[in-house]
Amino acid sequence: MAFSRYLIILALVTGCILPSGVQALWPIPTTLETGMTTLKISPTFYFDVQIEGPPSDLRDAVAQSQHYLENDKLGRLVVGRGSNDTSALATARTLSKLTLSLASGVAAEPISSEAVKPLGTRSEEYALIIPADGSAATLTANSTLGLYRGLTTFNQLFYYYGGVTYTLLAPISIKDTPAYPFRGLGLDTSRNYYPVCDILRTLDAMSWVKINTFHWHITDSQSFPLEVAQYPELSINGAYSPQEVYTASDVQYIVQYAAARGIDVMMEIDTPGHTAIIAATYPEYVACSDASPWADFANEPPAGQLRFALPEVMNFTASLLTNVAKALPSHYFSTGGDELNTNCYANDYLTEQQLNRTGMTLNGALDTFTQTTHGALIAQGKTPVVWEEMVLDWNITLSNETIVMIWISSADAAAVAGRGFRIIHAPSNYFYLDCGAGEWLGDDPTGNSWCDPFKTWSKAYTFDPLANLTEAQYELVLGGEQILWSEQSGPQNVDPIVWPRAAASAEIFWSGKQPTGAALNVTEALPRLHDVRYRMVQRGIKAIPLQPQWCALRPDACDIYA
């Protein structure tokens, strides 16, 4: 290792460009030492799982890792795509196996169980050692989830040329642990529906960059695609069509599929706003339903919000959330709470009557509603998650355990942390994947998207999770996510609009900084992100190219001041 460090120093001193060595890894590990020896995968390579009674999802993960090792066939992103490596390959040593083991005394639980433990109690760290001499590589961890993360790293290390799978970086020594416990991707499946297979494919890609939470914004004002056993009419009347519904078994399948890939599913039923379509079933529960002009009552059509002041609506909502949440293994459930429009209630007879009768203000009624619905979730062992307005715009008593998601602006994080709440960063000015696609409302050809411009991967990558926070507040930052709102998205463009951009936050919140301790840097990151993107394409994800391929094969040649 000392040898390679010496080389790096020499390279820096002499000003030469480093061999594009660690392009492969994303997110970059906490500690990483690499050499300059070529090592190829033996045709008889196998994974040696030295774990008694390995859970079936770990065995599946190993089989998947073997599949990627054999089928990625990713050529190195250099001119010639690896053709210059042939002479090194001719004499290279071969790697015959990777031994997987757990730390002594650790019980082997399924990945699926480890992945849904409370934040802060999951063990995702691992150590991966690949000697240069062809002796066995080892992957060790304190949990099967840690082993899963290590397998993901292992698969990113190898390239392919002329029938040989190899690395140029042996020996490799990695010790890796996430900087933040929450690393998410958000998807809105209400404005447009995504078939289950598209969600599964997205979960696969998420796992490749160690994203551990699928934030499923499953319903909204436009459609209610979730089958709820106790309230079947919600999807019968509220889904776009009978085919565009997530059945209870679809949800269970998705949750299991995610968990086996180290991903917790945090579902959101946004209330009391973003609920207009509930009126298709329960018209009496919804104020200002389809009111016109919609822009007076809602941020987008159709208008309609739950009459949260009415006890029967409160009880219905608490029961709905409970019934949905209790079927999910996650400890987290989001009740939304964003963009509540008070105009909707100003002339709503039922709401005004109730407020007059009880002498309550609208804020007081929202407080009662929130405490009731959150109380019901807490009774189920769930931690409520809300959007920032619940803390910043309303005077509501929230449990201290409540997690608050920042979305309107990154500048709002400090105010929420100042109130003592734990936060998830999802600021629209860095992390909204839908921004920049232009106005989607009709009759507005010169309009822009409200959160213009498009947030490039590099813009997202410059996000600082700790900006404007005091050191004492740092621990309140659980992590963050990029999110796709689906007004102009569907299964047709989910891959290109999400990937590889969503890998930017995955690295911010896993790595936090470079292995050297230096801050993350877009110039350092770009070649690695090209690598991630090309590997995703090899695995069937329609990730967009970030630059002309000419640039992808020539690190830094297309920098703006190159």
Next chain:
Amino acid sequence: MDDPNFRKPSTDHTGPVTAGHMQSSLAHSNYSRTGLTTLKISPAFYFDVEIEGAPSDLRDAVAQSQYYLENDKLGRLVVGRGANDTTAFATAMTLSKLTLSLASRAAVEPISSEAVKPLGTRSEEYALNIPADGSAATLTANSTLGLYRGLTTFNQLFYYYGGPFRGLGLDTSRHYYPVSDIQRTLDAMSWVKINTFHWHITDSQSFPLEVAQYPELAINGAYSPQEVYTASDVQYIVKYAAARGIDVMMEIDTPGHTAIMAAAYPEYVACFEASPWAFFSGEPPAGQLRFALPEVTNFTASLLTNIAKTLPSHYFSTGGDEINKNCYADDYPTQQQLKRTGMTLNGALDTFTQTTHGALIVQGKTPVVWEEMALDWNITLSNETIVMVWISSADAAAVVEKGFRIIQAPSDYFYLDSGAGEWLGDNPTGSSGPFRTWSEAYTFDPLANLTEAQYELVLGGEQILWSEQSGPQNVDPIVWPRAASSAEIFWSGKQPTGAALNVTEALPRLHDVRYRMVQRGINAIPLQPQWCAFRPDACDMYAWFGT
């Protein structure tokens, strides 16, 4: 008034339906007259081709039309997706056949031949009649190409104005697109009656075109041996396009946008990979043909000739955009040549252009150039030259003022790549200008700032995808359904009522096009939440709707 639109829930196709919206045809017809009677397609429906010696590509087009009719299975974009139409189906008359015929004395030529005739000499018009009583529908035209356009309308359901040039541009140099992706794109183009594929096949980053006389260009200049359009690929694409009524106008951009030629001919390229690239080029890598050198002029003329002569199109673009003079300021071979001949750089470019264009004209080709050739340089261009406007829609008037025919491809309306953010490295706060939505593109006025006498110089226009940040992964969603905007502008020009095109009127029909494209396997993006697609106008910016 409504469209006699064939929709198909389960096995029935229903005809005119009362919804108050014209959906489903883009480009819509100028002379369609529609009623309100439901008509369904008979299980025994067939196309009756009453043409002696019908060409094979017409027979293929009829088979394709039959296939779409049976397989589109597009539900109406209303709440219920057509569930409310079932009672009307029960009593509806059935349509048993569509008779195709050519006007008497019209020559029976293949669509592929008609599609590549010179602009202004192609016959794309057709007349389609579908009676309400179930008697035979008729499609008549003056050419097989007209019949093809009519079949497209029949499938969408829905006469003819039309600028003769309706294009879609694709850059296959910054990223390579496999042949199958180009074919799929050609299919989608044909559905909205786009008639030109502007193939910007090479650029500074890669040279993916196999040229028999200059094989090293692709061997050394393609991204990989797999990312090459072989001569047979090109022929296949050209034929596939022509059978769908599409002419392939290829562009070999010269003398700029040619850096990668240095991989094969380093002596022909000035400032190759010079640094900093931004001083020498619009984007990396720097490098431009040494157009002042006679050997480079001759090479280029020979290259263009060899490529163009294999193509049936009458049109070939030599590019000519973004020539960077800094590249030649310190280029010894160029400066030496200019000194020896006493020429200016402009004079050398004039000679180069006249030589390369002259070679193309000898092959029967009409040269096409980007606007700088007319506006930024003092060059003698043939009057026949077609000029593409790209920098700004405001530049059209100046080009037309010089008497040239134009193709409208202005970046401020028609660039499909705009808005995806900076792609250069190390510039996280950089921008790329706003995204051009379908509706912004749709408000483009082809005749803006022109005098009536100049109108005939507007051949048409195209939307174009530059591929710095695009490839086969996102070509469908970034192109469709947006590129249908210019297709309608340049086919329809105005509404059947004579009113100007209007985004509010168009949106429900464009939803229809998009949903039909998805049914046919194109990954076209949704334009709005599906809730809006089912409720025309409910999601307009200032909509009044509901209670």
